[in-house]
Amino acid sequence: MKSKADENEMWENLYSKNGLAAKKIALELLEIQNGQKIPTVTDFCESLELGRGTVQGAIKLLEMLGAIELEARGHLGTFLLNKDVSVLLDISGTGPLVGAMPLPYSKKYEGLATGIVDGFNYLNKRISLAYMRGASNRLEALKTRRYDFAIVSRLAAEESIKSHKGLEIVKSFGAGTYVSEHKIFLTDPTKTKIESGMRIGIDRLSPDQSTITLLECEGLDVKFVDLNYMQLFQMLKENQIDAAVWNIDEVRSVETFYTVDFQSEEAKKLTRLTSEATIVVEAGRIEVKKQISLLNKEIVLNVQRMVEAGERFPQY
Structure with a gap:
């Protein structure tokens, strides 16, 4: 001994x-x-x-x-x-990773955060998660190395990679892991779509929300009202905007407001990309990529499902 x-x-x-x-x-x-x-x-x-x-x-x-x-x-x-x-x-000298992900306002995000922490715990590896509004903010923070990885939708990841070749998707979790789906939220229950003359809420720091919004409003004479998504439902409630695109994972908001599907086929197509969670890193960070490659996808998804179903408490 x-x-x-x-x-x-x-x-x-x-x-x-x-x-x-x-x-x-x-x-x-x-x-x-x-x-x-x-x-x-x-x-x-x-x-x-x-x-x-x-x-x-x-x-x-x-x-x-x-x-x-x-x-x-x-x-x-x-x-x-x-x-x-x-x-x-x-021994390799790789310290605890620090990642940035969306604010955990929904059970889906709480489950994703809990699953990622559990997945690294399974590897006897501790990580830290920071919570930041807006995929654009998270990706910018990643580029400046404030964080080792960022969790964003596949759409946000692919759009960012087009303009910044130094980023790379190292882990994808499949459809429905980032959000369930997006819908159009309307204040007037008699409306079936976005129409000219409406005031439309748009969060330009969210590539998902802003891209889909612009596609759905293409060819219409609408007024865009800049906001952040934390204000979105309050502004709908106070009648400061007539419509906004958002996901249906905030149950209380779905029960409160009238929702309709998209008219734009291109918007419908992109919503499939916005539903998938991905982990993005800088391509040159070999040691970070190797650590994240060890993360077991099935552990993450199983924990996320359990949290969403109320079968375990979120811990992140």
Whole structure:
């Protein structure tokens, strides 16, 4: 049994030449699943530009620290029997991730936040979530590295990637995971669509809401009223606007206001993209991408379903 002094000495070895190599190799091994073959010493030498002895020493150090358990199978190569993700993350020097997601005003968002936290807890990895209004704000904060990742709809992600090539979608959760669907909310129950002369609420910081709104109003003589979505239903209630596009996940608002479907076929098509949750990162943040790639999608979705169904309390 190793003494505390022995363990401390092993961790101090991370500052040696072999230790610095171990940090790089730990990052590579995060992507390899238990039971899979790992790269050869020669492969590591070439990809990481390290000497053979250094690579061998680094792998030995990872084994001593309990980060990995390997099995040599002769000419078949060396296989990863087991890995401790939390130890590999510590060795690789990747600290807790911080992500930005929408304000958790609905059960769907509460479930998504809870599922993501649970998914990382399953990996023995803690993360922090910040809550910020507007996908545009979240993506701008991502570009300036205030956050490691941002959660936005597929539509917002794809639109941002078109104008900023440095962003990348690394995880998608499928239709209905971001919002259930969008509808048109109207103050006048006798109306069946948006008409010329109406005052239409628009939140230009929300690519989803503003894009769909503009498409639905194309060719109509309407007055756009700039607002943020937190004001949307209050302005409908006070008759300051006649209509607005929003999602139906706020149950009280759906029960209070009259809703109709879109007339624009293009708007209908885009609502499918707005319903899917995605995780976006900077393409160059390799260590962040590797950590998020480990996130189990099914854990996230199962937790989200349970929170939405009232089968567990949200914890995020």
